[in-house]
Amino acid sequence: MPQAAETSSASLFEGVVQGYSVKLDAFEGPLDLLLHLIRKNEVDIYDIPIALITRQYLDYLKLMKELNLDLAGDFLVMASTLLQIKSRMLLPLPEPEEGENEEQEDPRAELVRRLIEYQRYRDAGLELGARELLGREVFIRPCADGCCLEGLAVVDDGPLELDLYELSEAFNRLLARMPTARAHEVAAQDTLSIVDAINEILTRLDSRASLEFEALFIDDSSRERMIVTFLALLELCRIKLLKVIQNSRYGTIHIFPSVAATDDDGVADELLFP
Amino acid sequence: MSSSSLNAIIEGLLFVSDGPMTLDRLTELLPDYERASVRLAVQELRDDYELRNAGIHLVEVAGGWQLRTVPELMPYLSRMVKGRPARFSQSALETLAIVAYRQPVTRQEIEYLRGVDTGAVLKTLLEKHLVKILGKKDIPGRPIIYGTSKEFLEVFNLKDLKGLPTLREIQSLDETPVFEVQEELPLQALPPREE
Amino acid sequence: MSSSSLNAIIEGLLFVSDGPMTLDRLTELLPDYERASVRLAVQELRDDYELRNAGIHLVEVAGGWQLRTVPELMPYLSRMVKGRPARFSQSALETLAIVAYRQPVTRQEIEYLRGVDTGAVLKTLLEKHLVKILGKKDIPGRPIIYGTSKEFLEVFNLKDLKGLPTLREIQSLDETPVFEVQEELPLQALPPREE
Numbered sequence: 329m330p331q332a333a334e335t336s337s338a339s340l341f342e343g344v345v346q347g348y349s350v351k352l353d354a355f356e357g358p359l360d361l362l363l364h365l366i367r368k369n370e371v372d373i374y375d376i377p378i379a380l381i382t383r384q385y386l387d388y389l390k391l392m393k394e395l396n397l398d399l400a401g402d403f404l405v406m407a408s409t410l411l412q413i414k415s416r417m418l419l420p421l422p423e424p425e426e427g428e429n430e431e432q433e434d435p436r437a438e439l440v441r442r443l444i445e446y447q448r449y450r451d452a453g454l455e456l457g458a459r460e461l462l463g464r465e466v467f468i469r470p471c472a473d474g475c476c477l478e479g480l481a482v483v484d485d486g487p488l489e490l491d492l493y494e495l496s497e498a499f500n501r502l503l504a505r506m507p508t509a510r511a512h513e514v515a516a517q518d519t520l521s522i523v524d525a526i527n528e529i530l531t532r533l534d535s536r537a538s539l540e541f542e543a544l545f546i547d548d549s550s551r552e553r554m555i556v557t558f559l560a561l562l563e564l565c566r567i568k569l570l571k572v573i574q575n576s577r578y579g580t581i582h583i584f585p586s587v588a589a590t591d592d593d594g595v596a597d598e599l600l601f602p
Numbered sequence: 603m604s605s606s607s608l609n610a611i612i613e614g615l616l617f618v619s620d621g622p623m624t625l626d627r628l629t630e631l632l633p634d635y636e637r638a639s640v641r642l643a644v645q646e647l648r649d650d651y652e653l654r655n656a657g658i659h660l661v662e663v664a665g666g667w668q669l670r671t672v673p674e675l676m677p678y679l680s681r682m683v684k685g686r687p688a689r690f691s692q693s694a695l696e697t698l699a700i701v702a703y704r705q706p707v708t709r710q711e712i713e714y715l716r717g718v719d720t721g722a723v724l725k726t727l728l729e730k731h732l733v734k735i736l737g738k739k740d741i742p743g744r745p746i747i748y749g750t751s752k753e754f755l756e757v758f759n760l761k762d763l764k765g766l767p768t769l770r771e772i773q774s775l776d777e778t779p780v781f782e783v784q785e786e787l788p789l790q791a792l793p794p795r796e797e
Numbered sequence: 798m799s800s801s802s803l804n805a806i807i808e809g810l811l812f813v814s815d816g817p818m819t820l821d822r823l824t825e826l827l828p829d830y831e832r833a834s835v836r837l838a839v840q841e842l843r844d845d846y847e848l849r850n851a852g853i854h855l856v857e858v859a860g861g862w863q864l865r866t867v868p869e870l871m872p873y874l875s876r877m878v879k880g881r882p883a884r885f886s887q888s889a890l891e892t893l894a895i896v897a898y899r900q901p902v903t904r905q906e907i908e909y910l911r912g913v914d915t916g917a918v919l920k921t922l923l924e925k926h927l928v929k930i931l932g933k934k935d936i937p938g939r940p941i942i943y944g945t946s947k948e949f950l951e952v953f954n955l956k957d958l959k960g961l962p963t964l965r966e967i968q969s970l971d972e973t974p975v976f977e978v979q980e981e982l983p984l985q986a987l988p989p990r991e992e
Contacts, residue, residue, distance in 0.1 A: 356888050357913030402913040445910060448964050452898065453890030455962050460868045462952045463883040467866045467874050469812070470620040490690060492758055492930040493923045496772045498692070499699035502715060503769070523705050524763045527749060530736055567706060568740030569747065586740045606852070606869045613852030614870040618878055631877060654845075657801070657808030674801050675809035681826055682810055765932050767941050775904075775920040 358406030359446040361388060366443070373443060376436055378417055382410040413439060525553075525560030530569075533585050541572070541581035608635060608643045609650070613669075616647075622666030697723045698732060698750075702766060705749035706736050712748075724748070732757065803830060803838045804845070811842075817861030817951065859950035860957055883952060892918045893927060893949070897961055900944035901931045907943075919943070927952065 355361040365384050366373055389403055416435040434440075460466050533539055544561070545554055561583070564570040571584045615631060616623060625644070629637045644667055648660040659672050671679060690698075697720055700712050712720050727733040734751040738744045750763070760766065810826060811818055820839070824832045839862055843855040853864050866874055885893075892915055895907050908915050922928040929946045933939040945958070955961065 356891060357911055359912040400913060406912065442910075442912070446912065449894045449898070449910060450887075450891050452894035452962065452964055453887065453892075456894055456897075456953055457885050457887075457890045460954050461883050462865070462954060463878075464875070465868045465871045466954065467614075467618045467878055468863065469617060470878075490695075490757055491926065492760075492767060492932075493772070494690075494695060495699050495702065495758070496767045496769060496930075497924075498695040499703050500769055500772055502696055502699065506715070521764050523749070526706060527736075527763075563706075567747065569706070569737050585737065606867075606873075607850065610850060610852035610867070611870060611873050614866040614874055615852075615877060617853050617864075617866060618874055631873070650849075655802060655805055657805035657810075658812050669812075671809040671812055672801075672805070675806060678806050678826065679809060679813055682813065760932065764939070767930055767933075771941050775916040775923075777916060 356450075357400070358385075358403050359443060360450070361385065361403070362406070362439075362443060363447060363450075374440060376440065378410065378414050378436060382407075382414050385410055409439065521556050522560045522563060525557045526564060529557070529560055529564060529583075530585075533570075533583065537584065539583045541583060544583075608632070608639060609647050612640070612643050613647055616660065616667060616669050619668070622662075622664050622668040624666040627666070691723075693718075693720075693723050694726060698727055698754075701727070701733050701748050702750050702754070702763070703769070706747040707749075708739060708745040708747055710745060803827070803834060804842050807835070807838050808842055811855065811862060811864050814863070817857075817859045817863040819861040822861070856954070857956045858954060859947045863951075886918075888913075888915075888918050889922060892922060893945070896922075896928050896943050897945045897949065897958065898964060901934070901942035902944075903934055903940040903942055905940060 355364065362381065362385065365381050365388075366376065369377075369380065369384075371377055371381075386407060389407060392403075413435045462468065529539075529544065532544075544557055561570070561572070565572055568586055571586045572581060573584065574581045611632065612628060615628065625637065625641055628644070629635070629640050632640060635643075644660070648667075651659045657671060657675055658669050660667055661670055663670075693716075696716060697712060700715055701707055704711065704715075709720060709724060712724070724733065728735075731751055731753045733748050733754070736747045736749045739747050754760075755762065755765075758765075806827065807823060810823065820832065820836055823839070824830070824835050827835060839855070843862075846854045852866060852870055854867050855862055856865050858865075888911075891911055892907060895910050896902055899906065899910075904915060904919060907919070919928065923930070926946055926948045928943050928949070931942045931944045934942045949955075950957065950960075
């Protein structure tokens, strides 16, 4: 079977070209294209004639290039994988050493697994798309509240519905519409773990008047954690939330909150909304 | 499809309509049916709901027909409109994002970034316990410093703030990956060897 | 009021609810009734609609109950409903399937399975709220992990994730989970994402 396919590959390729000349970019990716070639040549997916398929695959890529179509990098990565498999297929299998596992994995095995796995999800996707979709086959009431509830004010005091993506996107959009210089100054990425450490230090200080410097590090075994805690401490000093005092040289370093304990709600209203 | 009765079709149309539907409009949407049949079907449908003692009924309002809940259910429905999931306005989301990603942060800093007054939004976020006061900055004016709360982590199901998606990761969804192998590949050179 | 049957009350509640209502929520809104009676009433209501061959029916979706039009009415309703109908490209469906079946899943895993860059598709799905960020994976680099949302179940008319059609079995392949071999693959071609 593979041999037969090999001899007529030129004409098969014509078929590929003709059949798909109108929708050359119709393949979702290299795996989709490979599955198509396997079907087209009617070969066994568990015994892919790799030379034939590789050649047709490369021909297809060449065609796309000649037509000046944008070739997604993913197609090229697969091309190199195919060539690699092909060359490994040409090498004689090394004699199994004494006591070594006799079974050598077929160079194609990994590709076959991926193809089959991909096919499953592609089919599952098609099955999903064929369901009775809300807004396509089935419909719900357009304005569920209000329509028939005149006079009732809707109170949205229920559970918060928030989405992490929306939160990040909100910040992203904000940065996008800001002048670049200002955005750059805002977009620091790695401050988050420091903020955790800041919160931790503030929480620990919450109940007492001061804290010993060493006490901050006692539980922390990891070096990274210690650095982050130290950076947090520096940040807290920088924004003048903490004071660090050392009474004598080499003496114990004490950390004090530089503000009196604040009453959350009261202070907020008073200072924010005078 | 062919088996859908006219009554069922009209029921569906009234269900998805966002206001009362006139007989004219219904007839226009159902070109295969006579106006008289449509009128009859609407009346049958109304009687149906009446007979079933259903929770909804078909009423003629503002010259059209509309499905509504029966007035007797008001006490139950008013209970329901309370406690609906709170949706966030864009400005609340933006402010929360700034506090989350830039904390510890002052109101002035937030307003510098957003370019608008943020007092009311900040107050809402404090009331919803998503944002808390960390303390006061020791500079003239002693502005309040804000950060996110434990509840914030709970709402987003985060273990700690490190669980927040980095902006780079979100931004990278837009980027086309760069494939370095592109140049190296010998596309023309088909291996000469034949099996 | 006193004469409203439980079935009618529930019908009204479902009619005005803006999303599927869970049995829990219904029971919470009806403190005078046992959970078991509420459950029974919901089922009776569903059977009622079915028997009447009505234009709407009661379906179990996303863990709750919702009144929806019957699929047979699609040709009549799609004309009337505003907005473009939901359209899904093959790449969106493929990606959704992978996220649905393999969640929690990273972008890298999706791209390995599909063999192509998936940033843009993932972004669209996030914006449509069909996919959501679940958090971060506890491996070096802490990549974001994705999962499907409640809206996914609602749009695809699924009761829960167990309601997903079973994946076709892979015959006669060894059981090695795909991701053990991930390192060997030319995924390095992706741009580095260090902070």
